[in-house]
Amino acid sequence: MEDQAQELREMMSNGHKTRIIAITSGKGGVGKSNLSVNMAIAYAQQGKKVILIDGDLGMANVNVLMNIVPQYNLMQVIQKQKTMQEIITDTEFGIKFIAGANGFSRIANLNVEELDYFAKQFSMLGNADIIIIDTGAGIANNVLSFVAAADEVYVVTTPEPTAITDAYGIIKIITTELVDRETNIKLLVNRVHSADEGKRISERIINIVAQFLNKKVDYIGFVYDDPVVQASVIRQKPFIIVNPTSKPAQCVKHIVGRIEKSDDGTSEGVSSFLKKFLGKK
Ligand SMILES: Nc1ncnc2c1ncn2[C@@H]1O[C@H](COP(=O)(O)OP(=O)(O)O)[C@@H](O)[C@H]1O
Numbered sequence: 001m002e003d004q005a006q007e008l009r010e011m012m013s014n015g016h017k018t019r020i021i022a023i024t025s026g027k028g029g030v031g032k033s034n035l036s037v038n039m040a041i042a043y044a045q046q047g048k049k050v051i052l053i054d055g056d057l058g059m060a061n062v063n064v065l066m067n068i069v070p071q072y073n074l075m076q077v078i079q080k081q082k083t084m085q086e087i088i089t090d091t092e093f094g095i096k097f098i099a100g101a102n103g104f105s106r107i108a109n110l111n112v113e114e115l116d117y118f119a120k121q122f123s124m125l126g127n128a129d130i131i132i133i134d135t136g137a138g139i140a141n142n143v144l145s146f147v148a149a150a151d152e153v154y155v156v157t158t159p160e161p162t163a164i165t166d167a168y169g170i171i172k173i174i175t176t177e178l179v180d181r182e183t184n185i186k187l188l189v190n191r192v193h194s195a196d197e198g199k200r201i202s203e204r205i206i207n208i209v210a211q212f213l214n215k216k217v218d219y220i221g222f223v224y225d226d227p228v229v230q231a232s233v234i235r236q237k238p239f240i241i242v243n244p245t246s247k248p249a250q251c252v253k254h255i256v257g258r259i260e261k262s263d264d265g266t267s268e269g270v271s272s273f274l275k276k277f278l279g280k281k
């Protein structure tokens with residue numbers, strides 16, 4: 001505990017700011033959880049301190065993909081029963097994992113003292129280099145709060161017309177509902193059969209978003225459709241670990257490299273994240 005407080009103070013004095021990324025989509029089943037897990041591990045393999053939060057409260061399955069059974073979740077911190085340190089699960093893949101909680105939206109109703117406890121505990125996450133949040137699909141309130149609070153939002157789609165339409169839909173909601181915030185949105189096309197296909201699909205979405213929403217969205221990359229993904233889900237071991245040279249693993253590493261390069265140092269860190277999450281701005 002004391003060590004961690006010390007570590008935190010050092011980080012703060014270095015001007016260290018944790019980068020916070022939300023992975024979301026319009027349509028479900030497009031690969032958010034698989035990409036979140038494998039991107040998180042790819043980051044850790046570069047020597048970064050990574051925390052992965054399962055924010056998909058309805059269909060939590062990040063833990064299943066890594067074959068871990070978290071004992072606690074954020075709810076116990078919200079209820080002051082546990083410290084943040086106690087609910088963080090270490091994984092064999094070099095990343096730390098936090099299970100979300102269905103009552104997470106309940107923090108909106110906490111009293112001042114409870115909120116203070118939660119905020120203090122939450123600030124412990126500030127010693128990570130990067131926090132990746134796997135959100136649910138669509139426009140549920142808790143999805144939007146994560147999206148609104150994160151520094152950057154990665155919208156995942158596949159080449160399926162329904163996924164493309166829903167990707168546009170979620171981008172529209174983000175830009176129209178969260179007008180007071182300049183949300184940095186990036187597109188990730190999963191399950192493509194060629195680099196060209198990824199580019200073509202991203203361009204289609206980017207153009208429609210520019211035309212109808214007057215919003216600039218960037219393309220961050222694609223991941224090939226490949227049976228190793230399904231095989232790794234069945235084995236409950238991330239593909240970047242079991243098949244590090246597979247096409248999807250190489251794509252994920254490439255994407256992480258691009259995300260790293262796009263770090264413009266404007267992250268506002270965990271305390272700002274929490275403020276925005278609570279809707280205070
Ligand atoms: N790149 C891919 N290649 C092949 N299958 C994939 C790929 N990405 C995802 N899948 C399949 O889609 C399923 C759903 O992925 P998942 O990450 O759980 O989606 P989400 O979190 O968006 O609901 C996976 O179990 C896998 O079978």
Ligand SMILES: [Mg+2]
Nearest residue numbers: 032033056061
């Ligand atoms: Mg998921």
